[in-house]
Amino acid sequence: MLAGSGVSLLVPFVGPAARAHSAADRLAIVALGFGAPMVLLSISYEVLFYVCFAAVLFLWLVVEWHLAAYSAWAPLADGATQAPSHAQRRQLQLSDVRIGYFFLFFINVAYFGTGNVASVASFSVASVYRLITVFSPFLMGALLIVKITLPFFFLAAIFGILTRLVGLPPSCLFVLVVSAVDIMTLNFFFLVRDTVRVGRIRCRVAAAGH
Amino acid sequence: MWGASAVAWPPRGTERCRACGPRWQRGVQGSWLEIGASISHFIIASGFIVFLTGLFYLSHLLVGAAVEVPNALALYKKRQM
Numbered sequence: 701m702l703a704g705s706g707v708s709l710l711v712p713f714v715g716p717a718a719r720a721h722s723a724a725d726r727l728a729i730v731a732l733g734f735g736a737p738m739v740l741l742s743i744s745y746e747v748l749f750y751v752c753f754a755a756v757l758f759l760w761l762v763v764e765w766h767l768a769a770y771s772a773w774a775p776l777a778d779g780a781t782q783a784p785s786h787a788q789r790r791q792l793q794l795s796d797v798r799i800g801y802f803f804l805f806f807i808n809v810a811y812f813g814t815g816n817v818a819s820v821a822s823f824s825v826a827s828v829y830r831l832i833t834v835f836s837p838f839l840m841g842a843l844l845i846v847k848i849t850l851p852f853f854f855l856a857a858i859f860g861i862l863t864r865l866v867g868l869p870p871s872c873l874f875v876l877v878v879s880a881v882d883i884m885t886l887n888f889f890f891l892v893r894d895t896v897r898v899g900r901i902r903c904r905v906a907a908a909g910h
Numbered sequence: 911m912w913g914a915s916a917v918a919w920p921p922r923g924t925e926r927c928r929a930c931g932p933r934w935q936r937g938v939q940g941s942w943l944e945i946g947a948s949i950s951h952f953i954i955a956s957g958f959i960v961f962l963t964g965l966f967y968l969s970h971l972l973v974g975a976a977v978e979v980p981n982a983l984a985l986y987k988k989r990q991m
Binding site: 713727843853878 | 941944945948949951952955956958959962963965966968969970971972973
């Protein structure tokens, strides 16, 4: 059963349909391909979250695409004779920060969507009973982690499409997001404390000396 | 601990009362718990970058270079017609 489920997870991405060259086809394949294990691994409402999450991400993609088209179209309204030549492969703009921000926002949504990722330790075993009935904690934990990370995978696919849809080089928006997270990490790095003021402990040590 | 010397308990008691003094004299700030929590936050934030890198490579796997993406300029041209 587990092997069959693994095959059903892999088939959409290695089969003949994986050679779809249209972005919409590829997105549909990715969403439905991750939908199958999501259905298998969910109990009640998690599939509804996945469907709504995919729909919102697709809407986000369409909105950003139209905004990018508008920004390519706006110079013409100001009297320019033809579209800017860098429209095919442009550089980063200030408005791209919005895309990175929304990416981080959707990562948050995916994190807290089907229950907190940090609460894997207190999972309900019933969601993996369809695939494995004998209790084995590591395999069950791995399956639960796969289930929790599936929305992230679809978000990654949407982000990859979106980066190229707005005419940026593939790693451009990713570097933007990582630099934002780097600032956050640097903030946490400077918040790290390495000293203890041993007021109370010193008292106890002095009392032991008596 | 208590059986070692019975005369040791009065000073120990006074020290304990001193340890329960006003809040600004107690060593609440900078406890081991806070040190551990701050280091954990930093490690989680660093691991988030690794996770993001994994997502990036996964997006390359899922929507590879072979996928034809309609450029924003194509939408503009469609609108112009």
